[in-house]
Amino acid sequence: MKAETSIMAPETIPALLTHAARRHAGTAALEEDGELIDYAELPGRVADVARGLLAVGVEPGDRVAIWAPNEVRWVLAALAIHSVGAVLVPLNTRMKGREASDILARSGARLLFHAGDFLGQDYAALLDGLIPSSLTHRVLVSERGAPGHEGLIAWEAFLDGGREVPEEEVALRAAAVRPEHLSDLLFTSGTTGQPKGVMSEHGQNLRAFGEYSRIIGLRPGDRYLIINPFFHAFGYKAGWLSCLLAGATILPQAVFDAAEVLERIDRERISVLPGPPTLYLSLLSDPRLAAADLGSLRVAVTGSSSIPPVLVRRMRDELGFEVVTTAYGLTECGGLATICDPGEDAETIAHTSGRAIPGTEVSIRDTAGRHLPAGESGEVCLRGFHVMRGYFDSPDATAEAIDEEGWLHTGDVGSLDERGNLRITGRLKDMFIVGGFNCYPAEIEAMLLEHPEVAQCAVIGVPDERMGEVGCAFIVPRGSEAPELEALIAWSRERMANYKVPRHVRVVERLPVNASNKVMKPVLQEIYRSA
Incomplete structure (x- = not known):
């Protein structure tokens, strides 16, 4: 029999969890604030969360979302979602309530794990009045922020709710997952405006990041500080998933x-x-x-x-x-x-x-x-x-x-x-990147047009020494008075993720358009450079 040497042997994420526990027992899988979870005990910790999911009726193929910064419970929740055959939907931590609600609704997410507060934002409050009908349960994953909102379940209470579910049910669900089954929906605008859910499969992820782990030389016992956000492929797939493939220790960093x-x-x-x-x-x-x-x-x-x-x-x-x-x-x-x-x-x-x-x-x-x-x-x-x-x-x-x-x-x-x-x-398109985050003008423009004093707008990316690029919004006022620029930026910060907020605003009488009445953004770039 061939010796077990390949870090890519498992073909599903639940199989990887079992494989890593057997292969890397005695090595820390997760560490945070003095808490240490050994690879050998990781499947049990994940099963506790998975039993909670089964207790509330999560079925194979259901979408389950996570809206929280990098932390140990993010990984436990994600692995539990995978283990019951559900589909992980990560949400960007910088999103505002309407942005998060839109993705929850369009993904049909049944359950949301979210933080209490992060960077001064009360996540439960952001969703007040915006919870889609598909979302039946919300679980607080962190100790930050009290679960004082109606319908919000504390983490420990959620785990207690799954105690009556036999662990064998989790094992049966995990064994039923196949390489071609969906593992996650990561929402991205791609080359168009509205974010869309990218469907990725278990087998695809493990094969690609098995190669990644091999090429960079990731190895058992490595200690991997993951600052890249878990809601992004860089923090999730090239991050903690690659650690599980190689037997490295995951050390989350929120900011x-x-x-x-x-x-x-x-x-x-x-x-x-x-x-x-x-x-x-x-x-x-x-x-x-x-x-x-x-x-x-x-x-x-x-x-x-x-x-x-x-x-x-x-x-x-x-x-x-x-x-x-x-x-x-x-x-x-x-x-x-x-x-x-x-x-x-x-x-x-x-x-x-x-x-x-x-x-x-x-x-x-x-x-x-x-x-x-x-x-x-x-x-x-x-x-x-x-x-x-x-x-x-x-x-x-x-x-x-x-x-x-x-x-x-x-x-x-x-x-x-x-x-x-x-x-x-x-x-090819006019997407720009702010500090590593993709920004799509069509999405930002749609939100700016909701301002009562904005008649037309166009957004471009312009150079910035610190962030690489930032947004510049060209605004045509609705009336004779232009909106107060600082107030417009402050208004934007309340409605969109910070990296999307334009750092510059230019007020113009009209936007340059071509014969098809489309805005000529190269002309706006030239106007910005000339100014």
């Missing part, structure tokens, strides 16, 4: 604070620390860096934007990483399509996103759909096992994104070099 991260690296001997380039730049510029012991750091993975080669060298020389690499992916392909060989030179790692993972093809296409040779720029198209099944309840949008030959049209512009390394050079 990034350079001083706190430096202290945790020193105190908790962190060895793996992925994140956007701004994370490493913040650490390098922090005055406490010189006094911190960073000798445990080993692996860094970054993305979201191109990085200068000098940063790669500084990450190796000043932060002490042995492995520094970059990767590319989008939600529609599970979050991973290409990754750089860590042995490449700093120039290649900084300027490209590496080559396609095994089982994946990358093709650069022109506007007519023809394949372009190395060195020529066009739309980045992907094909392979990891491409989404489609958008949830959106067959038209799915057909628009995936052509008849199975190619996913990403909307990104890039080129391939002679060795197959992908270089991203732009975006």
Whole structure:
């Protein structure tokens, strides 16, 4: 019999949980604020949550949402959702009530795990009057914030409700999960305005991030500080799911604070620390860096934007990483399509996103759909096992994104070099990225148009030294008086996630339009640059 050596042997997430418990017993799976959960006890802790789900009637295929920052209970809840054959729906922690309610309604979520409060927001209060009819239960996952809202179940009470459910029922549900079953719906706007649920399968996720774990050299006993949010593929799939694949320890971090991260690296001997380039730049510029012991750091993975080669060298020389690499992916392909060989030179790692993972093809296409040779720029198209099944309840949008030959049209512009390394050079659409978060003008414009003093608006992304890009809104007033700009921004902060809020506002008499009456955003870019 062949020895068990592959970290990709399990084909479903419930099977992975059992596999990891047997293989990595004696190693901490999760650590937070002094709480330690060993791999051997993790299945039991997950089963306690799963029994609570069965007690309230969650069925295979039901959607169950999580709206909370990175914490141990997020992982326990997610694994329980997977274990009963339900589908995980993560919600962005920066969303306001209407945004969260929209996704809960369109996903048909039956149960929501959510935080009490986070960053000054009372999550239960945000949903007052906005709870969709499909949502029958809400569970408070954190101790922050009292469960003083009607219908909100405290975490311990939820677990108590499942005590009468036999553990064998959880085992039967877990055994019934198949690789082709849906594991999650991650909502993204893709290349259009309204967020859509990307359908990903158990087998896809495990195969892709088994490759990721192998390439970056993630190994048993690694201590992985996960700052990337769990609601995003970078924190979920490249984060705690990859830890389970490799036997690494998951250490959640709710928000990034350079001083706190430096202290945790020193105190908790962190060895793996992925994140956007701004994370490493913040650490390098922090005055406490010189006094911190960073000798445990080993692996860094970054993305979201191109990085200068000098940063790669500084990450190796000043932060002490042995492995520094970059990767590319989008939600529609599970979050991973290409990754750089860590042995490449700093120039290649900084300027490209590496080559396609095994089982994946990358093709650069022109506007007519023809394949372009190395060195020529066009739309980045992907094909392979990891491409989404489609958008949830959106067959038209799915057909628009995936052509008849199975190619996913990403909307990104890039080129391939002679060795197959992908270089991203732009975006076909006008999406912009604020601190690693995708922003879609159509979605922001729709919300701004609800302001009583706004007649028309158009949003573009403009350069920002700290965030990479931020939004600039061009506003046509409804009346003779323009809205007060600071008040408009404050109004926006109450209605949309902070990264979506325009940092700049320009009042104009009219928006430039073409013969089809469509706003010419390149003209707005030029107006902004001229000003």
